Amino acid sequence: MSKYNFDEIVDRRGTHAIKVDALGERFGNPDLISLWVADMDFKSPPAVANTIIERCRHGIFGYTSTSDEYYNSIINWVNRHHDWKIDREWISFVPGIVKGIAFAVDCFTCPDHEVIIQPPVYHPFRIIPTLHHRTVVDNPLILEAGHYKMDVEGLKKLINPASKLLILCNPHNPGGRVWTREELIAIADICFEHKILVISDEIHSDLAFVPHKHIPFASVSEKAAQNSITFMAPSKTFNIAGIVSSYSVIPNKKLRELFHTFLSNSELEAGHIFAYLAAQAAYDNGDEWLVEAKDYIWKNICYVDEYLKSNIPQIKAMLPEASFLVWLDCRELNLLQSDLVSLFVDDAKLALNDGIMFGTGGEGFMRLNVGTPLANIRQAMDNLKKAVETKQTSI
Ligand SMILES: Cc1ncc(COP(=O)(O)O)c(C=O)c1O
Structure with a gap:
């Protein structure tokens, strides 16, 4: 029932x-x-609203830090649902995944660089780099028998020295694809070889339908892990987009230091009371x-x-x-x-x-x-x- x-x-x-x-x-x-x-x-x-209501009853909403419980909720969730073991230090709060993508574009590319996307795709992948004066290059998905697949050969052809970033929608919006391990490995190998950083937006990952199983991009190989930034969030999963509780996961130390410094220079990694509490409540009880x-x-x-x-x-x-x-x-x-x-x-x-x-x-x-x-x-x-x-x- x-x-x-x-x-x-x-x-x-x-x-x-x-x-x-x-x-x-x-x-x-x-x-x-x-x-x-x-x-x-x-x-x-209900645990989300109940946790927030209980916290509101306290009546004081001063400066708030993250807690061990918050990080453990994320680590346990990602391990339990996606078989990916992540370390606490890899994680940083970001105030929304679209903003996170904008920060990564700013942090890792310059105005003459090219950003590759695979349309049809979530429109901010095109809009955000364009607004930041980067050149967006399309590697359109191939529609075959009512099903999208990635154009791996097309990707190889369009790469040039200006190609610096690929934004991957994993799973895909709007096509609904849960990319296979083979597809992800192909992207990981090509991007690693050509020093193209992969941003993997995994906001829809928790909503995969059996028999499909989400595979975190960074988990498919060491090349993928060392050359990617993953964005995740409980927002789509638990319908809490208005609370804004996204986070980045970066296994590579050098990339992580660059990105975390970029964030902390403007205090962008500082979340808010309800973001931490809601994420934790949802992940622990949802x-x-x-x-x-x-x-x-x-x-x-x-x-x-x-x-x-x-x-x-x-x-x-x-x-x-x-x-x-x-x-x-x-x-x-x-x-x-x-x-x-x-x-x-x-x-x-x-x-x-x-x-x-x-x-x-x-x-x-x-x-x-x-x-x-x-x-x-x-x-x-x-x-x-x-x-x-x-x-x-x-x-
Ligand atoms: C693929 C994808 N990424 C990001 C977002 C928005 O994320 P956020 O609200 O954290 O910026 C959406 C929302 O539709 C989405 O579909």
Whole structure:
């Protein structure tokens, strides 16, 4: 019997949740079904709120340091869930993974350097280095039989002396791939050989679905360990993105000293009371919640897949191997991207992410967030079916 109620509809309006309160500003309609920003509409594990409430009762919120318990929670979690043994000194708090990526770009590259990404991919991988005046080079993923794979040969071809950084999305957003050991080793070998530092963003790692198992990039070989910065967080896993509790893991001493000095020079490694407490509470008490959450998310994914197959076969769901984001292949609708977006927003009253924001390969796709009660997904699918039918009869 399930212990947590993921069917509960929690009204998030008025909480400054970007996902719901920015709908009007972003989509021109505040009343859409919100299936875009990558957080979930589920309450976090009760231990998170209970720990914060208990700490609030104390009433004094002075300067706060990290604790042994905080580090041990991270170390135990990563070992228990990902079979990766990390040392305390490898870990540093970072105030968000996107910020962490920006810090790494600043710390390890110069304006004339190239940063390699594998689109379609989480858009800040392109935006952040670009804003920092680095040249972003695409090594697009290969889409084969509805499944993405990395273009290892393509990667080798585009490398040149200016290539300094590769940002890896492991698991991948929006394609949902949990990269295999072979794929990760190939990237590790090439990047090591060419002295290209790998940033492995593993924010979706805890949400891999059986039989897929997340493999931390740095754990695949010594070359990977010595040439990478891994970013992890309990934020996607336990729906606590607003608390901001991410961290970096760097096994290589020289890289670690450079990055930690970069952070500490501006006190960027200093977290806050609730970040430490929430991460610890979630990691120590969240296993059961996570099993149920993943089970619920997987059922939502299957619902979408079956619904589309039976009712809107022109749209195909790419089944994610991890996380709550479903990449919808809408290319058979044969619509211009602006018309596709309008079909979802104006006709179906749905707010999804426009595939084009994820860069090369995103055209014809939309990203659907299924981290929400099934009732919302059912309504969304019914709206979409009606909108597609209406559109097709009007053509
Ligand atoms: C791959 C990936 N990295 C990072 C983030 C955001 O991380 P943070 O909120 O810690 O900056 C997201 C959020 O959607 C994501 O999908």
